[in-house]
Amino acid sequence: MTTNPTAAALVARSNRLGADPKNTNYAGGNTSAKGTETDPVTGEPVELLWVKGSGGDLGTLTEAGLAVLRLDRLRALVDVYPGLDREDEMVAAFDYTLHGKGGAAPSIDTAMHALVDAAHVDHLHPDSGIAIATAADGEALTATIFGDRVAWVPWRRPGFQLGLDIAAIKAANPAAIGCVLGGHGITAWGATSEEAEASSLWIIDTAAAYIAAHSTPEPFGAELAGFAALPETIRRAKAAALAPTIRGLVSTDRAQVGHFTDAPEVLDFLTRAEHPRLAALGTSCPDHFLRTKVKPLLLDLPGDTSVEDSIARLHELHAAYRADYQGYYDRHATPDSPAIRGADPLIVLVPGVGMFSYGATKQTARVAGEFYLNAINVMRGAEGLSTYAPIDEAEKFRIEYWALEEAKLARLPKPKPLATRIALVTGAASGIGKAIATRLAAEGACVVIADLDLTKAQDAAAALGTTDVAIGIQADVTDEAQVQAAVDACVLAFGGLDLVVNNAGLSLSKSLLETTVADWDLQHNVMAKGSFLVSRAAARVLIDQKLGGDIVYISSKNSIFAGPNNIAYSATKADQAHQVRLLAAELGEHGVKVNGINPDGVVRGSGIFAGGWGAKRAAVYGVAEEDLGKYYAQRTLLKREVLPENVANAVFVLCSADLSHTTGLHIPVDAGVAAAFLR
Incomplete structure (x- = not known):
């Protein structure tokens, strides 16, 4: 609960600025406010700085995400600042300036907010502002566009010295409401929260308007013959065909989750003559290249190139990319540099098709793609006015392999057991399937819930979280085309596939003489044929990825146990x-490991039992339908009813690292039915 009006106003301003992508990228930039509060020890007023903490996002910021520091102590750091060579020591010093428990961890930009003589400061990464910041003649453009209202600050790595630089520039330019940070972004200020926000928006909108009015007609050059975007159906089919191979390549050092976009801006960029040159230059804003790597992998073939030829070329380009990245690391690493974090690309551009982006989670992968889209917008603006000139690779390396960045990565929570795993569960809108999807998501997997009922599938997915966690799709497992579409949807949503659960099923309780051919065909089509179709489509992806994987069949104790009226x-x-x-x-x-689970009758929460099967089985055994679960429990050795969650637990164990050497196994989840013991 917010208790300080200054902090409350800061959070509200931050949320407004962060909600609009034209102002800043996800988790990019920071905002601050200065004010007073009563010192709980002395009872005297104390000047404080509230500033967005390290790793937070402006759009979703809460008061808990603010760092709270004493201004007198922060300003006193100027007198002990040891200079650029030891600048990183100042971040550790921030801990000694915290007020009370201090809130969130202070970010590297804290000095900027503390030292600038303004009550409210915004540091943002708008595409329009970065376009000016990365233009070869950005300083002259800043003067032309903004006059004396905005100053130019040459590129400097974020830190204490940058805070001193901006403070000095503000003092020397009393008419200025902000500055453009070369190669980086913008900073604006004001005496009130409203004034700071207005200053930020004026800089952003003025830059955007100037670019729109003065840009050359085709900043990225003429269209390249053969590089036009493929028609949507063909484009997405090719994306789905390439995705498993690309994911396998970019997971050479560590497994990654993917995201695909064929946004018009990406497709247009890849049709233009200048896109190879610009892609090779890489991104500039530190927030961009920390999430996209210094440059993408670009497939240098027309969009209508065959999938087979594209895959062959991707293998060649990936090997070259890794060698190039190793060279980049070797050129700039010092004995004190952190170890190389992996040489695989995080952005893969495919002309005619779109962009694949990757990360440790779906959100990270999606955000990486959004950042590269920001970079495309930046390049368009810079090229339209001047020439795109990002910071050089030595500076990029200093930030990418910064000890402070390494420390931030070390603070990340330990990955969950199924992190980076992508699961497809059939029949997962209810019952056993829903419980399996829920457990897999809880353990860190991305989950695709496939079901005959699209609405129920989407509702089940929404219950697990955002589309970064789960999606719901419609699929009839008896239909070959729908099964392939489901697998394609999976690889386009999350980059690939690692774990398949064949759970879709139904049952009709009838004796031999009552069972019709239609009854027989329906059940065999859904479970036998359906499992075959799903496994076959999934196996193609698993083989192309070369990352292994799991296929799990939800069979039944009835696969071994012979009971009446159930042929x-x-x-x-x-x-x-x-x-x-x-x-x-x-x-x-x-x-690829393939295992099965043999449950006993799962009554509670089961769509099959609720659909009439329960009543018929209860009649066979001569018990009331509401007592069927208890009846099943009493005939087991453990006298326990089998629940959907018990089956889900078994699926998790089969797919966990603890059973990495187990395949061809059937696990009974039946509380002990002696007649169904495996032999």
């Missing part, structure tokens, strides 16, 4: 059980 269901479950053995034998050479 079609039990026979198709036996089919599924043998598919496990067959696929384990076939896919093992690709590192």
